[in-house]
Amino acid sequence: MTIRVVVADDQELVRAGFAMIVAAQSDMEVVAESGDGFEAVGAARAHHPDVVLLDIRMPGMDGIEAARIICDETNSRVIMLTTWGQDDYLFDALCAGASGFLLKDVRRDDLVHAVRVVAAGDSLLAPSITRTLIAAFTSGTAVRPPRSERLDVLTARERETMRLLTTGLSNAEIATAMVVSEHTVKTHVSNVLTKLGLRDRVQAVIAAYETGLVVPGRLTN
Incomplete structure (x- = not known):
């Protein structure tokens, strides 16, 4: 089974680099590349990819809003990409429905592994992102509402x-x-x-x- 992937990043060289890595895999296919959130949403709607690699910071519609729409309207799964390990948008991205969160300096093998894991229905976070998430919760900075029914x-x-x-x-x-x-x-x-x-x-x-x-x-x- 071929994993269909959309790559969305406003930086052309970064986008092309990720697309090249994905396309080089025998079990993966890049069905579209997008330069902003609007294009990413359109590509997800048109091509029904298994995974969308989505930059968290893009012009027009940012990656978080794009992820929210893609996760609400399609069965595509989203891996968020960011340059920063301490990204302010981490919680919003996860709550929007993202199944993975990776740094852009991720190793080739780790990126490919992440796509396969997320396409299979599981979730994956970069170790530094996991530490950020846990640290915020344990410090109390990630405020959550009281217990619900x-x-x-x-x-x-x-x-x-x-x-x-x-x-x-x-x-x-x-x-x-x-x-x-x-x-x-x-x-x-x-x-x-x-x-x-x-x-x-x-x-x-x-x-x-x-x-x-x-x-x-x-x-x-």
Whole structure:
């Protein structure tokens, strides 16, 4: 199966570089290149790509708004690209529906890996981005509203699985912590995503904070 990709960046050389890396893979195809958010949205609507590599800062419509529209209107998954490890728009980008967040100086192999991971339905963050995300939550700077009734549809085990997702554990590690099989954990994760209408594990982590399931500063396994 060929992974269809749209590459969107306002810098032509950067855009061409990413497109070249993607196109060189036997299992990937660049179906369109875009220079701004409007073009990226149009390309996603027209070509129905599996993955959109989307620069977070572009003229006209920025990457965050483009990601929000693409994730709302299509089944395409978005990987946000940025020059800065401490990007002010990190939380907005993730809440917009992005499934990945990478720095533009990402290594070739890591970029290709990210596209494959996200296309397969999982999520991926650069290590430095993950550290930024966790640091903001643990310091309390990422403010979230009080607990809501949104999680009432989950069973106790599904809530526990969702809480453990916020610690960055793999399915195997969650299985060990909960003393269940890895298959059972996969089922719980799938149920959490389906019941809450979430796209992937990143969105589940965000929802855990938004609903008050996890309190900033209390990240424990």
